[in-house]
Amino acid sequence: MKIGLPKEIKDNEYRVGLTPAGVNALVNAGHEVFVQKSAGEGSGFPDEQYVKAGGKLLNTADEVWQTGDMIVKVKEPIAPEYPRMREDQLLFTYLHLAPELELTKQMMDRKVTGVAYETITDHNGKLPLLTPMSEVAGRMSVQVGATYLEKMNGGKGILLGGVPGVPAANVMIIGGGVVGTEAAKMAVGLGARVTILDRDLNRLRQLDDIFLSKVQTMASSRYAIEEAIAHSDLVIGAVLVVGAAAPKLVTRDTLKLVPQGAVLVDVAVDQGGCFETTHATTHSNPTYYEEGVLHYCVANMPGAVPRTSTFALTNATLPYAIALAGKGFERAIAEDAGLKEGVNTYAGKCTYEAVATSQNIEYTPLDSLLDGGRSASA
Ligand SMILES: NC(=O)c1ccc[n+]([C@@H]2O[C@H](COP(=O)([O-])OP(=O)(O)OC[C@H]3O[C@@H](n4cnc5c(N)ncnc54)[C@H](O)[C@@H]3O)[C@@H](O)[C@H]2O)c1
Numbered sequence: 001m002k003i004g005l006p007k008e009i010k011d012n013e014y015r016v017g018l019t020p021a022g023v024n025a026l027v028n029a030g031h032e033v034f035v036q037k038s039a040g041e042g043s044g045f046p047d048e049q050y051v052k053a054g055g056k057l058l059n060t061a062d063e064v065w066q067t068g069d070m071i072v073k074v075k076e077p078i079a080p081e082y083p084r085m086r087e088d089q090l091l092f093t094y095l096h097l098a099p100e101l102e103l104t105k106q107m108m109d110r111k112v113t114g115v116a117y118e119t120i121t122d123h124n125g126k127l128p129l130l131t132p133m134s135e136v137a138g139r140m141s142v143q144v145g146a147t148y149l150e151k152m153n154g155g156k157g158i159l160l161g162g163v164p165g166v167p168a169a170n171v172m173i174i175g176g177g178v179v180g181t182e183a184a185k186m187a188v189g190l191g192a193r194v195t196i197l198d199r200d201l202n203r204l205r206q207l208d209d210i211f212l213s214k215v216q217t218m219a220s221s222r223y224a225i226e227e228a229i230a231h232s233d234l235v236i237g238a239v240l241v242v243g244a245a246a247p248k249l250v251t252r253d254t255l256k257l258v259p260q261g262a263v264l265v266d267v268a269v270d271q272g273g274c275f276e277t278t279h280a281t282t283h284s285n286p287t288y289y290e291e292g293v294l295h296y297c298v299a300n301m302p303g304a305v306p307r308t309s310t311f312a313l314t315n316a317t318l319p320y321a322i323a324l325a326g327k328g329f330e331r332a333i334a335e336d337a338g339l340k341e342g343v344n345t346y347a348g349k350c351t352y353e354a355v356a357t358s359q360n361i362e363y364t365p366l367d368s369l370l371d372g373g374r375s376a377s378a
Helices: 020-028 047-052 061-067 079-084 101-109 131-148 178-189 201-214 222-229 267-271 306-327 329-335 353-359 371-377
Strands: 002-005 032-036 056-058 070-072 090-093 113-116 170-174 193-198 215-219 234-237 263-266 287-290 293-296 343-346
Touching: 002 061, 020 032, 020 047, 020 306, 032 047, 032 061, 047 056, 056 061, 061 079, 070 306, 079 101, 090 306, 101 343, 101 353, 131 178, 131 234, 131 263, 131 267, 131 293, 131 306, 170 178, 170 222, 178 193, 178 201, 178 234, 178 267, 193 201, 193 222, 201 215, 215 222, 234 267, 263 267, 306 329
Parallel strands: 002 032, 002 070, 032 056, 070 090, 090 113, 170 193, 170 234, 193 215, 234 263, 263 293
Antiparallel strands: 113 343, 287 293
């Protein structure tokens, strides 16, 4: 198969869809990979590394899109990329189509086969291509929190781990899923005193087993949150209710309990945030104050560490890219029901029900369009 790797053009996006190692794996499997010049620069991969890995350099995005039977990307296509999409082209990337009616229409009109990272599921029904970014954001949240706790950055002027003779800082993590667990690992590693709240008791049991006595776990309730927040130096919001806006667990009133100089990091901002006072910020202007409390609410935290994020993302996406390229689309999805869940558009139709519902457009089950469906309706 001919695979195209274009450079990302979304504002401040430095990740890239394949590392040189990924290109090499695809080339070794008998495919041709066409890499746009400087595609990997933002992640620290010069063109020469792609050439050494067996990739073929092309000068422009147009050439890459024109050549590739499958395009591997990171972010959803944006307007300048729409005219580049071709009929029956396989597009493998984050799509987040639900709020993007124009993109969905473009993909349907152009009969693009859109396989979205974010809707692929694994054997446990989890989202394996979202997990790596939660891991990055979870670990970053503590790093960022520690930075803003420094006095000149607006914080209390304390070190997370304290020093001998001086107590460590208190870190409170609301939500003990992927983000919360990775945040806890970093905070424990730095010597902080960590409390994790979750509403899922089984999850708290697992966390207790993982961390033993190194973290305190608490069943989440308004009362527990108010009690813990009054003693916290760093509060990390890490809840998720799948498919729904994040619950507002820390109200504006509760902020009055937060000690002076404490820092809030709301990782759940991309789902609206779990603090009532959260609004999305950017890497160029990441923080603001509400009720005198410093908030950090960057919606694309992994963007700050594109090299780590590209490695983390492509570690997870590459096996799927290899399956799609090696088996072809129809066999690959026939053999992997979780990969099939990733198909959002096919043959001019929207094949992902939640996207169709949120955009009020027709939903067409993928099976009715695949070979069997085509011959049945012929
Ligand atoms: N800002 C960013 O750059 C960035 C990056 C990656 C992920 N995220 C976001 O971080 C959030 C967390 O992601 P995740 O992968 O850890 O999700 P996850 O599903 O692994 O974990 C979420 C946890 O929240 C818990 N929870 C739900 N409701 C709760 C409540 N009322 N009280 C306490 N706990 C509750 C769940 O039980 C679960 O353990 C998501 O909104 C995700 O989109 C943001």
